[in-house]
Amino acid sequence: MTSLPEGPLPLISEDDRDMAVQRLQEAYAEGHIPHEDLDERLHKALTARTHSELVPALASLPEEKAGTTSTIAAASGRIKRRGAWRVPRILKVESAFGRVHLDLSRAVIEHPVVDIELQLGTGRAKITLPRDAIVDIEDLRTGWKDSFYKPRRSSRPGGPRIRIFGTMGFGRLKIRHARR
Structure with missing residues (x-):
């Protein structure tokens, strides 16, 4: 028997959404995803409300750069x-x-x-x-x-x-x- 989560799932912030869009644009610019795939993924990222809805948009992207x-x-x-x-x-x-x-x-x-x-x-x-x-x-x-x-x-x-x-x-x- 699986337990249901307590309360509604937390909504993503605008920063989370912006970061997802940025990752998709970088992946497209680096040749990791084609243009048609970019449009579909951007739509998913821009309409996602929870983190679980954001996951498919970012699936199979290369790992994020470690940063500075x-x-x-x-x-x-x-x-x-x-x-x-x-x-x-x-x-x-x-x-x-x-x-x-x-x-x-x-x-x-x-x-x-x-x-x-x-x-x-x-x-x-x-x-x-x-x-x-x-x-x-x-x-x-x-x-x-x-x-x-x-x-x-x-x-x-x-x-x-x-x-x-x-x-x-x-x-x-x-x-x-x-x-x-």
Whole structure:
């Protein structure tokens, strides 16, 4: 006996739809799908309401490009990013003795999943996330103090997924969602 899902299926966001259209256009430009197939798939993507309706439009496309990787490193001092900065798909942050403050609340996040790898010795780290971000810190290892993260009670679907992992020596990580 199969169980029915509780409540209606979540609707896709305009960002999900735009990303699907972009993937289809890239696949067509790279010669992976013919023009006739593109029209049919675009129609499916533009009329899809749920993720399960979007899957057939993207079926058999090549894997998404991994995106960019950037590294920010400092032996001591501060590492600070805030305002409207472009967040790469993979961000590596390395600091031996300094403080780290990453504010993603007004950053340009073009990828549905962003991986932030922390390699920190001592010092504190603070990460401010967009209100609708989904956070995963399961693979973060701390040596001395635990990380502090209090998940939002209600989060709108469709936000970016932020995966924070790596190792922290004797510092503390504080993660919070933006209030605005």
